[in-house]
Amino acid sequence: xxxxxxxxxxxxxxxxxxxxxxxxxxxxxxxxxxxxxxxxxxxxxxxxxxxxxxxxxxxxxxxxxxxxxxxxxxxxxxxxxxxxxxxxxxxxxxxxxxxxxxxxxxxxxxxxxxxxxxxxxxxxxxxxxxxxxxxxxxxxxxxxxxxxxxxxxx
Numbered sequence: 001x002x003x004x005x006x007x008x009x010x011x012x013x014x015x016x017x018x019x020x021x022x023x024x025x026x027x028x029x030x031x032x033x034x035x036x037x038x039x040x041x042x043x044x045x046x047x048x049x050x051x052x053x054x055x056x057x058x059x060x061x062x063x064x065x066x067x068x069x070x071x072x073x074x075x076x077x078x079x080x081x082x083x084x085x086x087x088x089x090x091x092x093x094x095x096x097x098x099x100x101x102x103x104x105x106x107x108x109x110x111x112x113x114x115x116x117x118x119x120x121x122x123x124x125x126x127x128x129x130x131x132x133x134x135x136x137x138x139x140x141x142x143x144x145x146x147x148x149x150x151x152x153x154x
Contacts, residue, residue, distance in 0.1 A: 010100035012091075014082040015107040017061070021081040024107065025056050028079075039075045055080040060087040066094040086121055096130050 013021040026032050029042065039051045053075040059066040060083035070078065078100065082088045095102050104127065119125075 008076045008078075008098075008100045009103060010078045010080060010095035011103045011105075012080045012082045013105050013107055014088065015084045017083070020107045021058065022056055024105075025054060025079065025081070029054075035069065037072075039073075050077055051075055052077045052079050054078075057081060058083040058088075059091050060085055066091045067098075070094075084121070084123070088121075088123065089126065092127065092130070102127075102130070 013024045015021065029040070033040070033054060033056055035054060035056045039053050041049045042052045043049050053070070053073050055066065055069055055078065058081040059069060061081075062069075066080065078095075080091065080095075082091050082104075084106070092102065
C-alpha cells in the first residue's frame with residue numbers, strides 16, 4: 001500500500017531503452033498503453049479502482065520536461081517511465097518539488113549496459129537523500145547498499 005503525506009504518489013519504472021518500462025505498463029493495464037491527455041482507471045483489488053495518469057514514454061526520450069506533460073493534471077497518482085540518465089534527475093526533481101512521494105522500480109539493472117555497472121551515474125545515493133522509497137528485488141537492494149557504501153568511501 002502506498003502511504004503518502006499529502007496523498008500524492010509518483011511511481012516510476014526506470015532504466016535504459018528497451019529494458020521493459022513500456023512492457024511493465026502494458027502488463028499492468030492488460031493492453032498496449034501510451035501517454036495520453038486524460039487519466040486512466042486502474043483496477044487494484046477487491047473490485048476497487050484508482051485514477052492514474054500515465055507517462056509511458058519517458059520525458060527524457062521525448063526530450064520534454066515532465067512538468068510540461070503534467071501541467072494540466074491534478075491526478076494524485078502518476079505512473080511514469082524514467083530514462084536512466086543524468087536527465088532523469090530532472091523528472092525526479094519535478095516530482096520532489098511538487099510534493100509527490102516517489103516510489104521507484106529499477107528494471108533489469110545491467111541490461112545492455114556496458115560493463116553492467118548498476119549505477120554509474122550515482123543516481124541511487126542522490127535519490128536516497130530525497131527519502132525515496134525503492135520498490136525493487138532483493139538483489140537490487142544489495143547492489144544499492146554497496147553503491148551507497150562506495151559513495152561514503154567504505
